Amino acid sequence: WASAMRRSGVGFVVAGSGAAVVGLVLVLAAWRRRKLSQSAAATTRSADPRGSGGNEPSRGDKPPKSHKEAPVLDFDPALGVDGRPISQGPDFPLEEIARVQAPFPHRAGTPRQGTLAPHARSRLHFHTYIPPETLRDLDGFSHVWVVFRFHINIDRSKKRQREIKAGARRGFSAKVVPPRAGGKRVGVFSTRAPHRPNPIGLSLCEIESVNLRARRIDVLGLDLVDGTPVYDIKPYIPWDSVPRHALRVPSWVSCDDELPSVTWSAGAEEAVRDLVQQGHLAPLYSKRNPQAVEEVIKAIAEVVAQDPRALHDGRGEPTDGEYTMTFSKLRVGFEIRADGTAEVLTAVLDPGDLLAPPGSYQQGLALRRAEEAKAAEEGRRLRWKYELLEGMTQERVLERLTA
Amino acid sequence: WASAMRRSGVGFVVAGSGAAVVGLVLVLAAWRRRKLSQSAAATTRSADPRGSGGNEPSRGDKPPKSHKEAPVLDFDPALGVDGRPISQGPDFPLEEIARVQAPFPHRAGTPRQGTLAPHARSRLHFHTYIPPETLRDLDGFSHVWVVFRFHINIDRSKKRQREIKAGARRGFSAKVVPPRAGGKRVGVFSTRAPHRPNPIGLSLCEIESVNLRARRIDVLGLDLVDGTPVYDIKPYIPWDSVPRHALRVPSWVSCDDELPSVTWSAGAEEAVRDLVQQGHLAPLYSKRNPQAVEEVIKAIAEVVAQDPRALHDGRGEPTDGEYTMTFSKLRVGFEIRADGTAEVLTAVLDPGDLLAPPGSYQQGLALRRAEEAKAAEEGRRLRWKYELLEGMTQERVLERLTA
Known part of the structure; x- marks a missing residue:
């Protein structure tokens, strides 16, 4: 730990x-x-x-x-x-x-x-x-x-x-x-x-x-x-x-305290395969890399096996419904059962949520992904400046949203 | 290495x-x-x-x-x-x-x-x-x-x-x-x-x-x-x-490339025993610690076994006579023989050498030990500021010596 x-x-x-x-x-x-x-x-x-x-x-x-x-x-x-x-x-x-x-x-x-x-x-x-x-x-x-x-x-x-x-x-x-x-x-x-x-x-x-x-x-x-x-x-x-x-x-x-097993629903595995093959997880997981799908599936299972939930979200307890984590551009839904096993239920492209509470993780991600998309569209090289979002106050986030 | x-x-x-x-x-x-x-x-x-x-x-x-x-x-x-x-x-x-x-x-x-x-x-x-x-x-x-x-x-x-x-x-x-x-x-x-x-x-x-x-x-x-x-x-x-x-x-x-064996001359071992028991290596090796002599002897042998000489002093080659290193307040003389074994020959209280070339290690040590002795005499608490000596230019050392 x-x-x-x-x-x-x-x-x-x-x-x-x-x-x-x-x-x-x-x-x-x-x-x-x-x-x-x-x-x-x-x-x-x-x-x-x-x-x-x-x-x-x-x-x-x-x-x-x-x-x-x-x-x-x-x-x-x-x-x-x-x-x-x-x-x-x-x-x-x-x-x-x-x-x-x-x-x-x-x-x-x-x-x-x-x-x-x-x-x-x-x-x-x-x-x-x-x-x-x-x-x-x-x-x-x-x-x-x-x-x-x-x-x-x-x-x-x-x-x-x-x-x-x-x-x-x-x-x-x-x-x-x-x-x-x-x-x-x-x-x-x-x-x-x-x-x-x-x-x-x-x-x-x-x-x-x-x-x-x-x-x-x-x-x-x-x-x-x-x-x-x-x-x-x-x-x-x-x-x-x-x-x-x-x-x-x-x-x-x-x-x-690693979970004894992490299984995948067929739908989640399929979704990961499609999204990786469409190149959404490049450059780290390139569509030209034949192992990429397998690697993403293993990596997500490895993270889920450690129960990535925050303490106040019930870490260590069975989930009451689906919890999510973000891996690269994927939003991954999983549940942790009373017997300690886990299952990955869903995997979707995660654009974040602009309507999430200001300053929240999902809203921050939405702002970031929107900037990434805009930069890609304009042919600008993608560059990083995450502190801006991570440390942003609620007022600053609102200011950006309304700018 | x-x-x-x-x-x-x-x-x-x-x-x-x-x-x-x-x-x-x-x-x-x-x-x-x-x-x-x-x-x-x-x-x-x-x-x-x-x-x-x-x-x-x-x-x-x-x-x-x-x-x-x-x-x-x-x-x-x-x-x-x-x-x-x-x-x-x-x-x-x-x-x-x-x-x-x-x-x-x-x-x-x-x-x-x-x-x-x-x-x-x-x-x-x-x-x-x-x-x-x-x-x-x-x-x-x-x-x-x-x-x-x-x-x-x-x-x-x-x-x-x-x-x-x-x-x-x-x-x-x-x-x-x-x-x-x-x-x-x-x-x-x-x-x-x-x-x-x-x-x-x-x-x-x-x-x-x-x-x-x-x-x-x-x-x-x-x-x-x-x-x-x-x-x-x-x-x-x-x-x-x-x-x-x-x-x-x-x-x-x-x-x-550790040397296969490090032996001690009877005189060197005796000298270490006396100086530790007189409290010269306190507080790290206190005279109240019954293991202190043994620890100092082992530690010095461990350092010598790694051939502590600088490259330009012939590291890796048999010594042409006695080389020295300093361990706490001890100046330790050793030789490294053609068969790769080493012997610790002497151990004396090392006050440094005020007459050594300005800026040299031995002169720096002399300045430092003199300050230590003066502080002890005046009942001042010993404190450290080594950068002063380690980074001292020749001029600054002379200035201190003549001050």
């Missing part, structure tokens, strides 16, 4: 204590800042942001040290390397190197572990400023780590927005409730939850092929939402595998 | 093609910037860095779109989410959450893989703005990933400095020469080399204990330099292990 937390911010109940802690930190930071500015007034601060250091008032009543006397080893965990409180201002900026193209348009329905949906096909598109030669020899490896950003985990709660306005650059909670831990609240660092101090994620996938000229890597079993920004990739090496006898995880991590 | 590349920037020969590519990228970026500013003059750019988008001139001669018409899906890999070329300015800032305290004061002598030196003991000290509760439940896991910054890989070459001055925020090379690949040049993304577009590193270590109140995690087998800044930690989960039959790596990765 741990990786599931990675994108199912939906499933995450943010623990209340976080806010209080953030508040306390802000008060302490403000106090520290005042002390700092007092000391700055009394001494000369070097302009060199790295070289000065030690401008924090010392424990006793000694006057603050000037540049040349600054202790080389002065490091206070609460201060950055430049002596400013660490929660102020940016520290280490990363530049996007690539973006993910994936059949998962939204967090709901994205597999909670890539290895649990090995037939899901994705692409990493590298930016043009990355020389193709950087990818040379990568095809000698079977697996690669992807370092990405949790880019659509926007906490819309008013409390969090107030905190961020008040100076917290990013909100994070000390504890979170993992989707599959039965309500247990655990420390955020014992999870891979998206709401963490630095929203960096780590995913493993299998390399299928590397296309240097196109700056592209085709991969299998990546558990990331379409459009996810990527900051680094690292080959998987033998030392990354901890042998089973040496590995220990809490019971709430190792619990295997 | 791959992880070795992580810190042994020393061992890395930066491939020449990188510079040419960076140059080309700069020219293209400048051209794009001009086009952009032309388009900006002709239209209204939204001030909202996230919400506007699509301000890049379209492929044809159509005028750029205004805010409301901006295509939602507009994403050009060469442009950031705000429409500016991606190589300009900061993108995604990370905040340091913790620092590593380790027995490896320098890249040379830091194990190339943590798992190859499982007796090396380190600590992660979390900053005070991180609530202790974030670490709750982490002790249920045996292993943890550490996401860190390659903080001391400062390329001092004039060419790289010119490039950085000319606008490249960070230099990186398309190809690098891994330390153990026999001179083979490979794409930077097929390595874990430190000189990469975003200098993020990934290390695995074993959790020994978690101290919530002290915001501290004691770990074993971490392959990081003392003082390394940490940005995230993530528990190791069963899905992180790729089974051996599914894993494939190039031959230059899997080659096992």
Whole structure:
């Protein structure tokens, strides 16, 4: 499950204590800042942001040290390397190197572990400023780590927005409730939850092929939402595998809750075949690929077997009627029965629903698909900017609809 | 070896093609910037860095779109989410959450893989703005990933400095020469080399204990330099292990070149025992820990077995006399014989060498140890600011020495 937390911010109940802690930190930071500015007034601060250091008032009543006397080893965990409180201002900026193209348009329905949906096909598109030669020899490896950003985990709660306005650059909670831990609240660092101090994620996938000229890597079993920004990739090496006898995880991590079987109704299978063969799932599942239909069917079954419903939609319980998930351009209806088996009932082309509640997933998808169709009609190259929809307020969505 | 590349920037020969590519990228970026500013003059750019988008001139001669018409899906890999070329300015800032305290004061002598030196003991000290509760439940896991910054890989070459001055925020090379690949040049993304577009590193270590109140995690087998800044930690989960039959790596990765045996001279072992029991290696190896002597002896043997010498010092060749490495406060002399076996010959308290060439490792260590001693004498709490020394120019070192 741990990786599931990675994108199912939906499933995450943010623990209340976080806010209080953030508040306390802000008060302490403000106090520290005042002390700092007092000391700055009394001494000369070097302009060199790295070289000065030690401008924090010392424990006793000694006057603050000037540049040349600054202790080389002065490091206070609460201060950055430049002596400013660490929660102020940016520290280490990363530049996007690539973006993910994936059949998962939204967090709901994205597999909670890539290895649990090995037939899901994705692409990493590298930016043009990355020389193709950087990818040379990568095809000698079977697996690669992807370092990405949790880019659509926007906490819309008013409390969090107030905190961020008040100076917290990013909100994070000390504890979170993992989707599959039965309500247990655990420390955020014992999870891979998206709401963490630095929203960096780590995913493993299998390399299928590397296309240097196109700056592209085709991969299998990546558990990331379409459009996810990527900051680094690292080959998987033998030392990354901890042998089973040496590995220990809490019971709430190792619990295997995969559904025992996923069957397909004849109609759903037929529909998938038609839509793939009409090219609707290209380029990831091309109609020229003879395995494409089979791959889509397997990938959807793999996702359904993990029960992709949100907690508040009854995850873990038998369905009361049909639930839906979206895979690429397909809206897939499924039910989960009391005996734990699942059946895929329907598969239709999913254009989204413009009449769905503003800000809802289906309306967001409708806006996105409409833009995609328009771009295709005008012969414009399709490009992505998903943050716009994912993080859009209700007002902004309405504005777009009426524009 | 791959992880070795992580810190042994020393061992890395930066491939020449990188510079040419960076140059080309700069020219293209400048051209794009001009086009952009032309388009900006002709239209209204939204001030909202996230919400506007699509301000890049379209492929044809159509005028750029205004805010409301901006295509939602507009994403050009060469442009950031705000429409500016991606190589300009900061993108995604990370905040340091913790620092590593380790027995490896320098890249040379830091194990190339943590798992190859499982007796090396380190600590992660979390900053005070991180609530202790974030670490709750982490002790249920045996292993943890550490996401860190390659903080001391400062390329001092004039060419790289010119490039950085000319606008490249960070230099990186398309190809690098891994330390153990026999001179083979490979794409930077097929390595874990430190000189990469975003200098993020990934290390695995074993959790020994978690101290919530002290915001501290004691770990074993971490392959990081003392003082390394940490940005995230993530528990190791069963899905992180790729089974051996599914894993494939190039031959230059899997080659096992560990030395068959490392023996100790009686004098060296005696010296280690005395110095540990006098408390010189505290707090990582405390004199109150009855295993400390044994652990230090094992850890040093593990590091020597990997031949910690730099390539230009003859790595892989029998030593011509005694070579040294530094482990915590020990200077360890060893030789590597023609039959591939090694012997640890001496171990002395290493104060560094103030008379060593300015900017050299031994002189840097001397400055640092002098500061440590002075702080201890004055009863000041020891704190760290290693960048100061690691990245120090010759002039700055002299300035400090004569201050």
